[in-house]
Amino acid sequence: MIPSDERARLQRALEARDYFRRPPRVERGTHKEWLHFAVYAEGLDVLVNYSIVDDIRPRAPQGAELYRLTCIVREGAWDGDVDSWPQHSARVRGGSLDLSFGPNEVRFEGGAYLLRAKLKNRPIEVDLVLEPDAFPTEANNVNVEDGPPIHWMVAPRLRASGTVKHAGRTHVLVDAPAYHDHNWGSFGWGRNFAWEWGYTLPRDKDNPWTLVFVRLTDRGHRRMLMQGIFLWRAGSKERVFRDDEVELRHEGLLRPRSLLKIPRVMGLVSPGTAVDVPRRLTVTGRSRGDWVDFEFDSSDVAQVIIPNDDDLGVTIINEVSGDARVRGEVRGEAFGFQGRSMCEFLGA
């Protein structure tokens, strides 16, 4: 996808943007930072998320951090968990992308991401190398309602090779489509914000287009703070639709028969199978003669349930897999593709 003479420039672009921030703490911090990876192969969706967050408990020592691995695999149904690891088991270097805790590791080395993940109590093990195929983009200083801005870096298109072990089966992946982003900022879970976000990559690996969308709203989903559709073509960002050029529409509600909630204990404080996830999501962009339509049909959902920082409530991140269709036209070039997609719907 990326010409070989561009590979070195792509590597430098990622090294310059994708590194751990971990600002020094001068007071009790609310810094949060995570690396999110999604991979799909035939009949298999994989999500791996490495996070570092400040320990906000009142008596936590200065500089205390919590390390977590979130890993879910979908083979017919979602399976997975969230594992916490103590600070003394972690090794991380600010200013670079090099993190390990327990058997889990993520590094950017030689122009590729190296991922290792193994859950403590579920039979899931991931060992992958992800090679980027598109230049990253950043959305810095994204305002939220009641706190400092948050930051987002997207490397939207990668090829994943290696193994995913699940429940006694070993899946060997070769150049499977993958997505990565990196988020950081100082904020509290439960504050007045929510997001909807998703990406899709073509099933046809020769199709050069990639799409990512995001919408940030207040917690009640009543007031839009920012939204955008990002389109890449042949590894370079080709077109962005922003704010009033973008419309999102929900149709129906997904009603799963069963629902994976992680960490698993969170099912006790957030029971039930009702989810605030549309059965179909349509995102459209229109601007100066260019247009794009993204249609996403939800199929399965898993919930990552996060305790709020400032109250005894929870924030629910609905991780939704499904199939997507994209059509559009940019600068006179018509395009379209179908692919697997992952969307996130964050709710209370």
Next chain:
Amino acid sequence: MPKPSFVRFLCRSLAVLDDELPRAYRAVADRLGRRSVAIRVDDEFVFVSAAGGRVHVSLVLAREPSVHLHTSRGEIRALVDGRRSLLDAMLEGRLELRGTVSDLIAFDGALMAYLHGAVRCPHFIELRDEYFKETPGRPTGAPAEREATEHVFRPQTQAT
């Protein structure tokens, strides 16, 4: 390896909650109000009550319980591991709760405050793992065991 003890787990977990997330601990006490809860896990009996913003765990009945809870260590594990919901456990008779509607609502509020606190305190993971790893042995409800357990944990539970 010690025998599994729900009483030990409960006392230690309340001490952790009090130390690491006092607002959740206070919420447990406030929501219990003047009620007493009788808990039976396998062959262990324990009574939980609150006064003056403190949660008290006692092996001796101080006042007539408003709520009775009966379950097993295996069922607690199924709930914590997400294999069964609290509602399903009750409907299937794996966890029994008795009390008036208002007392059960108050108990649910206290239980939720305890659980919301638990999921915010990393030390709960160690306590949970310890409780579930302990080797089953002689029932811990035997008198000698009760006495020892109460003695060990009296400073943390501030029995009335």
